[in-house]
Amino acid sequence: xxxxxxxxxxxxLQVSAVAGGGLMIGFYLPGLxxxxxxxxxxxxxxxxxxxxxxxxxxVLLTALELGxxxxxxxxxxxxxxLDADWNKVKLEWVGADPAYGNPxxxxxxxxxxxxxxxxxxxxxxxxxxxxxxxxxTAAAQTWGVPEDSCSTENGEVLHSPSGxxxxxxxxxxxxxxxxxxxxxxxxxxxxxxLLGQPIPRRDIPEKVNGSAIYGMDVKxxxxxxxxxxxxxxxxxxxxxxxxxxxxxxPGVRHVVxxxxxxxxxxxxxxxxxxxxxxxAVVADNFWAATQGLKALQVKWDExxxxxxxxxEIRKRFAEAAEKPGAVARNDGDFDxxxxxxxxxxxxxxxxxxxxxxxxxxxxCTADVRPDGCDVWVSTQSHTSAHQAAVxxxxxxxxxxxIHTTYVGGGFGRRGEADYAAEAVEISKAVGxxxxxxxxxxxxxxxxxYRPVTYVHFWAALDGSGMPIGWKTRLVQPSxxxxxxxxxxxxxxxxxxxxxxxxxxxxxxxxxxxxxxxLNDPGVPVGFWRAPGGSVSGYxxxxxxxxxxxxxxxxxYELRRRLLDKAPRLRGVLDLAAEKAGWGKPLPxxxxxxxxxxxxxxxxxxxxAEVSVAPDGKVRVHRVVCAVDCGWIINPDTIQAQIEGxxxxxxxxxxxxxxxxxxxxxxxxxxxxxxxxxxxxxxxxEVYIVPSSEAPGGIGELSTPPIASAVVNAIFAATxxxxxxxxxxxxxxxxA
Amino acid sequence: MISLTVNGKQQxxxxxxxxxxxxxxxxxxxxxxxxxxxxxxxCGACTVHVDGKPMRSxxxxxxxxAGKKVTTIEGLSADSSHPLQQAWIAEQxxxxxxxxxxxxxxxxxxxxxxxxxxxxxxxxxxxxxxxxCGTYQRIRRAIHRAAKMMxxxx
Numbered sequence: 046x047x048x049x050x051x052x053x054x055x056x057x058l059q060v061s062a063v064a065g066g067g068l069m070i071g072f073y074l075p076g077l078x079x080x081x082x083x084x085x086x087x088x089x090x091x092x093x094x095x096x097x098x099x100x101x102x103x104v105l106l107t108a109l110e111l112g113x114x115x116x117x118x119x120x121x122x123x124x125x126x127l128d129a130d131w132n133k134v135k136l137e138w139v140g141a142d143p144a145y146g147n148p149x150x151x152x153x154x155x156x157x158x159x160x161x162x163x164x165x166x167x168x169x170x171x172x173x174x175x176x177x178x179x180x181x182t183a184a185a186q187t188w189g190v191p192e193d194s195c196s197t198e199n200g201e202v203l204h205s206p207s208g209x210x211x212x213x214x215x216x217x218x219x220x221x222x223x224x225x226x227x228x229x230x231x232x233x234x235x236x237x238x239l240l241g242q243p244i245p246r247r248d249i250p251e252k253v254n255g256s257a258i259y260g261m262d263v264k265x266x267x268x269x270x271x272x273x274x275x276x277x278x279x280x281x282x283x284x285x286x287x288x289x290x291x292x293x294x295p296g297v298r299h300v301v302x303x304x305x306x307x308x309x310x311x312x313x314x315x316x317x318x319x320x321x322x323x324x325a326v327v328a329d330n331f332w333a334a335t336q337g338l339k340a341l342q343v344k345w346d347e348x349x350x351x352x353x354x355x356x357e358i359r360k361r362f363a364e365a366a367e368k369p370g371a372v373a374r375n376d377g378d379f380d381x382x383x384x385x386x387x388x389x390x391x392x393x394x395x396x397x398x399x400x401x402x403x404x405x406x407x408x409c410t411a412d413v414r415p416d417g418c419d420v421w422v423s424t425q426s427h428t429s430a431h432q433a434a435v436x437x438x439x440x441x442x443x444x445x446x447i448h449t450t451y452v453g454g455g456f457g458r459r460g461e462a463d464y465a466a467e468a469v470e471i472s473k474a475v476g477x478x479x480x481x482x483x484x485x486x487x488x489x490x491x492x493x494y495r496p497v498t499y500v501h502f503w504a505a506l507d508g509s510g511m512p513i514g515w516k517t518r519l520v521q522p523s524x525x526x527x528x529x530x531x532x533x534x535x536x537x538x539x540x541x542x543x544x545x546x547x548x549x550x551x552x553x554x555x556x557x558x559x560x561x562x563l564n565d566p567g568v569p570v571g572f573w574r575a576p577g578g579s580v581s582g583y584x585x586x587x588x589x590x591x592x593x594x595x596x597x598x599x600x601y602e603l604r605r606r607l608l609d610k611a612p613r614l615r616g617v618l619d620l621a622a623e624k625a626g627w628g629k630p631l632p633x634x635x636x637x638x639x640x641x642x643x644x645x646x647x648x649x650x651x652x653a654e655v656s657v658a659p660d661g662k663v664r665v666h667r668v669v670c671a672v673d674c675g676w677i678i679n680p681d682t683i684q685a686q687i688e689g690x691x692x693x694x695x696x697x698x699x700x701x702x703x704x705x706x707x708x709x710x711x712x713x714x715x716x717x718x719x720x721x722x723x724x725x726x727x728x729x730e731v732y733i734v735p736s737s738e739a740p741g742g743i744g745e746l747s748t749p750p751i752a753s754a755v756v757n758a759i760f761a762a763t764x765x766x767x768x769x770x771x772x773x774x775x776x777x778x779x780a
Numbered sequence: 781m782i783s784l785t786v787n788g789k790q791q792x793x794x795x796x797x798x799x800x801x802x803x804x805x806x807x808x809x810x811x812x813x814x815x816x817x818x819x820x821x822x823c824g825a826c827t828v829h830v831d832g833k834p835m836r837s838x839x840x841x842x843x844x845x846a847g848k849k850v851t852t853i854e855g856l857s858a859d860s861s862h863p864l865q866q867a868w869i870a871e872q873x874x875x876x877x878x879x880x881x882x883x884x885x886x887x888x889x890x891x892x893x894x895x896x897x898x899x900x901x902x903x904x905x906x907x908x909x910x911x912x913c914g915t916y917q918r919i920r921r922a923i924h925r926a927a928k929m930m931x932x933x934x
Contacts, residue, residue: 255813692914
């Protein structure tokens with residue numbers, strides 16, 4: 046087997062599996078090239094791809110498929126540089142393996158924060174380019190011709206002067222014996238064949254016939270099904286319960302109390318790696334477990350949050366906003382600017398907690414045995430699921446295997462491993478494979494919510510109406526306090542996730558101050574599609590519109606003028622305005638609103654066309670969206686993500702609100718936490734700015750601007766400013 | 781013992797009579813293409829056809845479909861050849877894909893009843909189906925495309 050010690054355990058297994066049958070290429074560490082020596086027929090300079098004698102190219106996948114197109118985009122990056130035949134590219138998931146960690150996600154295998162492309166594009170292209178160079182060398186040596194007289198195309202090396210060709214599969218053995226070139230040259234964008242093309246997604250055929258396997262669909266022999274009753278009050282725990290009554294239900298096998306120990310110290314990514322205090326009923330099937338749950342007669346110790354309410358939180362936040370906070374930005378002298386201002390503006394904006402509501406409720410299957418553990422889970426983080434299972438089983442990391450499935454929606458919820466921890470703990474207790482299935486109610490009432498937020502703004506205008514000063518004070522529970530408390534300390538109490546979009550305002554305004562105040566009422570918070578941007582995009586772009594109105598200036602023109610030092614932002618703003626026909630007449634009753642912002646390394650602008658009915662009901666007819674996300678991998682995927690992100694943000698703006706009463710979440714299912722539906726969907730147009738800049742994120746790009754675009758259009762329609770989401774029809778009815 | 785026909789095949793199942801059809805399909809018969817989304821007739825992810833009509837299987841007790849014909853996404857075609865499935869691929873509709881079995885089954889019932897549905901028909905027939913990824917615009921296009929394909933076949 047040669048010397049595979051430089052490969053990780055799982056990579057070693059892959060090499061073993063292909064020994065004698067093909068060639069494998071992989072970077073053990075980004076950029077570091079290692080070869081498994083002495084293996085005839087095995088070409089192994091990096092961990093991202095292997096080529097078999099039958100010409101098949103297998104690309105190894107770590108970024109999980111949430112519907113964002115990662116399992117098509119990632120291999121496109123490899124195949125482009127390799128000049129592979131796309132039809133011969135096969136895909137294989139790598140499972141949990143630190144060798145595949147995302148450098149932009151602190152080395153974890155976490156598919157989140159719109160970081161898959163940004164974290165992996167360079168190393169994936171380099172992996173393909175290195176393999177291509179070796180195949181060229183192998184062919185040139187075979188023919189006895191100079192390498193620079195050879196080219197590659199569609200899975201073959203060509204020697205044009207003589208018309209000779211060699212398939213990659215025929216070069217496997219020879220290429221395997223070659224040293225790996227370093228550094229490698231990447232293609233010029235003008236020579237892309239795959240990148241920039243609307244390549245059909247690899248996952249879609251399985252998603253139209255019911256054969257795609259999500260975590261929920263995993264079949265494991267001898268599996269039992271668990272449902273868990275969790276304390277409805279955050280921070281509460283089990284006082285007593287009646288296991289006998291539940292066990293008397295036919296089909297119920299076990300009743301297990303879970304997550305009763307002290308809180309787990311976080312793992313390296315500090316996603317939740319433990320379950321919620323509760324009682325698991327384990328049965329032959331879902332329905333029996335459900336009946337068993339009803340018989341439990343649980344009494345809860347509701348703990349210190351038993352009286353918490355949304356009204357109370359609102360009051361606390363308003364009080365907290367009276368005092369200055371940690372300073373995130375301080376340009377010029379705001380106090381002096383406002384003292385000498387010709388006009389002053391003041392406003393308070395509020396946003397609620399929001400649930401993720403992925404279509405696939407949380408679930409996980411675990412099989413814990415004395416000598417090992419298998420976990421099948423729809424997750425955004427193999428790392429957090431793996432950490433949870435290792436912690437609970439006490440097994441060595443190498444004995445815990447995470448199996449990849451399709452993911453029925455992530456949006457940040459599935460970076461957490463609370464539900465995986467539950468399955469592992471229950472399987473360990475009962476000694477059989479167990480699938481824990483959450484209901485929609487479980488999912489909505491035990492989420493890690495988009496933080497509730499209270500923002501106070503002040504602005505100073507000069508005699509000509511131009512804004513010269515802008516101060517923000519934002520009160521919010523902190524995501525960073527939970528995920529990276531040391532970083533919060535290092536930034537002197539400023540949570541950049543929360544206030545980044547506000548602190549990095551690009552408008553040319555000389556006196557800018559931004560303050561952050563941490564206030565955590567005790568409701569769990571987590572990453573939600575654009576956790577910071579969904580807040581900052583709404584509040585800053587709405588308040589900017591207030592400034593424009595107070596100054597008597599066109600909101601597009603004023604943005605344009607003050608983005609004089611932000612050409613890419615101005616670029617998307619102009620494109621959106623042009624495509625939307627800004628300033629041109631609209632059908633009667635329709636009005637436009639505009640917004641523009643920078644987030645996740647990309648730039649976005651939207652124009653919404655809105656009407657407001659006499660009863661105050663808002664209808665969004667059309668949304669024009671311009672994006673600049675650097676050079677393009679798959680334009681159709683960008684378009685799909687932009688469309689979906691707008692619907693996600695519009696759902697929140699028009700209908701999304703999680704409220705707290707008696708320490709628990711009031712909403713429970715789609716009847717009281719409604720989603721936008723087909724008949725409410727606007728016509729969405731997407732325009733992409735051509736660019737040669739490095740790729741930015743796309744999954745969370747279009748969610749942040751939509752609320753402000755709509756609210757600004759409502760102002761144009763009614764003169765009323767919506768400063769509290771969701772948009773309430775009663776606020777828009779004539780008095 | 782309850783008898784029913786699922787995707788053309790006679791099945792006998794021994795479960796509590798109040799068990800929802802959804803869980804019989806998924807757990808007893810292993811047909812996992814039909815999805816659990818809300819359990820209360822709100823999201824449409826569990827949509828199947830019962831005697832040709834769209835039904836939410838999460839709220840349909842198995843006892844109520846005894847002797848009836850049930851079609852699931854797996855039974856829509858043997859090889860993804862149904863025009864809706866072809867149109868779904870052509871329009872690249874699914875993102876996460878979890879709701880799409882239900883969307884397709886709701887659309888199939890619509891097209892069976894109305895060969896050339898209007899946008900309003902689509903709104904009415906599909907407004908019970910939630911897609912959290914927001915693929916509605918593509919679903920609408922795919923239904924129109926499938927309707928055209930079926931018109932061309934007829």
